[in-house]
Amino acid sequence: xxxxxxxxxxxxxxxxxxxxxxxxxxxxxxxxxxxxxxxxxxxxxxxxxxxxxxxxxxxxxxxxxxxxxxxxxxxxxxxxxxxxxxxxxxxxxxxxxxxxxxxxxxxxxxxxxxxxxxxxxxxxxxxxxxxxxxxxxxxxxxxxxxxxxxxxxxxxxxxxxxxxxxxxxxxxxxxxxxxxxxxxxxxxxxxxxxxxxxxxxxxxxxxxxxxxxxxxxxxxxxxxxxxxxxxxxxxxxxxxxxxxxxxxxxxxxxxxxxxxxxxxxxxxxxxxxxxxxxxxxxxxxxxxxxxxxxxxxxxxxxxxxxxxxxxxxxxxxxxxxxxxxxxxxxxxxxxxxxxxxxxxxxxxxxxxxxxxxxxxxxxxx
Numbered sequence: 001x002x003x004x005x006x007x008x009x010x011x012x013x014x015x016x017x018x019x020x021x022x023x024x025x026x027x028x029x030x031x032x033x034x035x036x037x038x039x040x041x042x043x044x045x046x047x048x049x050x051x052x053x054x055x056x057x058x059x060x061x062x063x064x065x066x067x068x069x070x071x072x073x074x075x076x077x078x079x080x081x082x083x084x085x086x087x088x089x090x091x092x093x094x095x096x097x098x099x100x101x102x103x104x105x106x107x108x109x110x111x112x113x114x115x116x117x118x119x120x121x122x123x124x125x126x127x128x129x130x131x132x133x134x135x136x137x138x139x140x141x142x143x144x145x146x147x148x149x150x151x152x153x154x155x156x157x158x159x160x161x162x163x164x165x166x167x168x169x170x171x172x173x174x175x176x177x178x179x180x181x182x183x184x185x186x187x188x189x190x191x192x193x194x195x196x197x198x199x200x201x202x203x204x205x206x207x208x209x210x211x212x213x214x215x216x217x218x219x220x221x222x223x224x225x226x227x228x229x230x231x232x233x234x235x236x237x238x239x240x241x242x243x244x245x246x247x248x249x250x251x252x253x254x255x256x257x258x259x260x261x262x263x264x265x266x267x268x269x270x271x272x273x274x275x276x277x278x279x280x281x282x283x284x285x286x287x288x289x290x291x292x293x294x295x296x297x298x299x300x301x302x303x304x305x306x307x308x309x310x311x312x313x314x315x316x317x318x319x320x321x322x323x324x325x326x327x328x329x330x331x332x333x334x335x336x337x338x339x340x341x342x343x344x345x346x347x348x349x350x351x352x353x354x355x356x357x358x359x360x361x362x363x364x365x
Contacts, residue, residue, distance in 0.1 A: 009074050010037055013038060015080055015081060018081075034054070036068040103248075109302075110347050112301075131244065134250055136151075139226070140228060145231050149213065150226060154190065157173060171315065177191070188322075201290060222242040225247075289333065297340065303354045310358040
């Protein structure tokens, strides 16, 4: 009987996506068997999860991730950790022929060309967990007939605030996201719209579309999660309530669909209206920067990602203002010499170098 269950491991089980994934799995416990749980720093929570779900093994920190991702008993691995530590385990899982439910942005932003080439070579499916890419994945039936991808953005907490308000924003204001419940780093990225910039780069790699065929539209209600336009002018969108449980469940049960934790009928009349507008690139220049770095390719996106992340941490620590995040990231990108086709080692070396340079620059401000 147990052999029919889908065998899954979760990397980042103690984080925002990981804990919500376990809620999804608990609701569908007859469908899943958990092989391994890997947490970041929260030892107590990992212990609670292990007691409840009884995985084959658990690990804390980076030790053990390679072992988990080499265990061919896994049918799928949910990569739900944030940061660069997701990259090597993802590649290990791919080389072992294990499908990936991907919630880690850095994997594709840093090494999208390498990761997608390896996935193709080993016949591995990469199912996106991000609500936007999950939406596009659900809309595409025949990718050859698609003209462009349309990624929606909520606009974050500063959508209707002035540029001055944004420049003087406190950490609390930046973390007060109107629609989504996420970790601190991604919430700040949503406030600056860098989150969308990273998603544009991810979409380019996941779906193989040129950057000029990927649009961003601001949609404050966060009901339309993304859309695609076909060559004949038809637009197909995926709608749903803003809950990460739905895309997580889609990714780990694909291609099956089950009644889940957030399955309930969707009321168009209650929502009443859907608004869309162009992103203000003067207020949110991170989007423009992401397009530029994406088109440059190679280590340009590695540089942008590393500089942005260190600047976000500095903002959360009260060292810099919100708008400085963009200014610092742009400066690091302007000064970076791009390696066009980097190896994984060169990607990590660039990441390390940019982080150190960014930290030093912030210290001297």
